Amino acid sequence: HLPTAELQALDAAHHMHPFTDSNALAAKGARVITGAKGVHLRDSDGQEIMDCMAGLWCVNIGYGRDSIAEVARRQLLELPYYNTFFQTTHVPAIALAEKVTSLAPDHMNHVFFAAGGSDANDTNIRLVRHYWALKGKPEKQVIISRKNAYHGSTVGAASLGGMQAMHGQGTLPIPGVVHINQPHWYLEGGDMTPEEFGLQRARELEKKIAELGEDNVAAFIAEPIQGAGGVIIPPSTYWPEIQRICDAHEILLIADEVICGFGRTGNMWGSDTFSIRPDIMTIAKGLSSGYAPIGGSILSDEVFDVMATDEFYHGYTYSGHPMSCAVALENLRILEEENLIGNVRDVTAPYLAEKWAGLGEHPLVGEARICGLVGALQLTPDKASRAAFAEGPGNVGVIARDLCFEDNFIMRHVGDQLIISPPLIFSKENIDTLAEKAWKVLDKTMASATE
Numbered sequence: 001h002l003p004t005a006e007l008q009a010l011d012a013a014h015h016m017h018p019f020t021d022s023n024a025l026a027a028k029g030a031r032v033i034t035g036a037k038g039v040h041l042r043d044s045d046g047q048e049i050m051d052c053m054a055g056l057w058c059v060n061i062g063y064g065r066d067s068i069a070e071v072a073r074r075q076l077l078e079l080p081y082y083n084t085f086f087q088t089t090h091v092p093a094i095a096l097a098e099k100v101t102s103l104a105p106d107h108m109n110h111v112f113f114a115a116g117g118s119d120a121n122d123t124n125i126r127l128v129r130h131y132w133a134l135k136g137k138p139e140k141q142v143i144i145s146r147k148n149a150y151h152g153s154t155v156g157a158a159s160l161g162g163m164q165a166m167h168g169q170g171t172l173p174i175p176g177v178v179h180i181n182q183p184h185w186y187l188e189g190g191d192m193t194p195e196e197f198g199l200q201r202a203r204e205l206e207k208k209i210a211e212l213g214e215d216n217v218a219a220f221i222a223e224p225i226q227g228a229g230g231v232i233i234p235p236s237t238y239w240p241e242i243q244r245i246c247d248a249h250e251i252l253l254i255a256d257e258v259i260c261g262f263g264r265t266g267n268m269w270g271s272d273t274f275s276i277r278p279d280i281m282t283i284a285k286g287l288s289s290g291y292a293p294i295g296g297s298i299l300s301d302e303v304f305d306v307m308a309t310d311e312f313y314h315g316y317t318y319s320g321h322p323m324s325c326a327v328a329l330e331n332l333r334i335l336e337e338e339n340l341i342g343n344v345r346d347v348t349a350p351y352l353a354e355k356w357a358g359l360g361e362h363p364l365v366g367e368a369r370i371c372g373l374v375g376a377l378q379l380t381p382d383k384a385s386r387a388a389f390a391e392g393p394g395n396v397g398v399i400a401r402d403l404c405f406e407d408n409f410i411m412r413h414v415g416d417q418l419i420i421s422p423p424l425i426f427s428k429e430n431i432d433t434l435a436e437k438a439w440k441v442l443d444k445t446m447a448s449a450t451e
């Protein structure tokens with residue numbers, strides 16, 4: 001390929017990146033990733049980078065799997081494309097639908113495919129509203145979501161999301177989507193115990209339902225663990241209370257499993273980890289480990305049976321794309337054959353939790369949150385008061401994230417939070433390296449934050 005500087009110049013000239021400050025990127029030059037194997041990326045200068053984010057929380061089986069490439073090739077030769085609209089179907093979609101629903105909770109036996117998480121959540125908006133109309137309650141239209149949530153970037157999904165910066169662009173949210181607070185105990189829990197706070201935050205849902213009138217509320221959507229919002233692991237009291245409220249007020253519960261699904265928390269679903277009984281689950285990312293674009297909505301029998309009484313005028317050209325389905329199937333085969341989730345639960349997660357607690361001892365770290373293989377280090381200027389740093393370009397999170405990148409390992413930052421979500425194949429040795437490097441980055445970040 002071309003020399004790095006030339007690639008960077010072409011990239012800056014023609015390629016508009018997602019979620020990127022184009023001017024800052026052009027000044028610096030994007031790092032050009034040219035290959036990957038296992039948990040490591042390689043850049044155009046031949047440097048090796050340890051990926052502690054599994055790409056965008058998705059490459060669960062790790063990079064460079066030959067069998068996935070073979071399956072994709074075979075499928076592209078046999079049937080590169082056909083749709084599942086009207087009266088046709090194909091073998092990869094049938095096989096994947098059967099497989100995915102066999103992994104889902106017992107009451108969920110139907111899946112609608114999309115090309116990713118955003119369009120799956122857009123499906124959910126239309127679907128839950130139409131569901132209630134079919135049940136003779138057309139006024140049940142409002143969807144309650146949470147501040148700081150991330151459910152995708154399309155107009156509908158970004159409306160469900162609770163990111164203020166996104167709502168400020170494009171006049172969002174769409175009508176009929178409202179937000180309640182998230183259960184971020186560290187920053188917002190005050191003098192309450194996490195358990196008291198979890199209950200209080202869950203009960204905001206009940207208050208919001210009362211305010212809107214339960215006859216107007218269609219659904220509540222949430223990630224079992226809020227991911228891009230900062231890996232907010234809810235207190236133990238939160239989800240049982242949310243479940244009680246949804247059941248009591250006849251509100252559909254949508255668990256956005258795009259990050260948590262397929263093993264991230266040490267169980268197949270985040271819903272298993274938190275004992276949630278969803279009516280709908282959004283899936284993407286780990287479904288194919290990012291090897292091909294695919295997502296979807298898994299529906300309970302109850303929701304599907306109602307939807308099946310009418311034709312749903314909804315679908316994507318790439319709903320159930322044959323190659324993506326074949327790739328996803330192979331990914332799930334690897335996940336099971338290598339017992340990756342069991343290994344996370346029994347071996348890597350406990351080891352990571354120990355090392356993570358060690359990082360929690362660093363003077364810059366107020367809280368070291370971890371669940372399975374997803375975690376955050378909450379950076380603080382004052383552990384005693386659980387204070388936050390000022391937001392902005394010079395924020396400690398940005399400094400720390402950049403230092404990680406310079407030292408050839410990737411952690412992500414959200415405000416004051418440094419985040420990891422490594423491939424599920426992450427080894428104890430990888431964890432040792434991460435812990436060692438992260439401690440040094442925290443030291444350097446502290447030095448520059450107090451300069």
Ligand code: PLP
Nearest residue numbers: 116117118150151152258259284
């Ligand atoms: N839902 C959650 C919880 C996510 O984290 C994401 C992406 O990060 C999405 C939905 C959107 O998925 P996609 O980027 O595949 O559209």
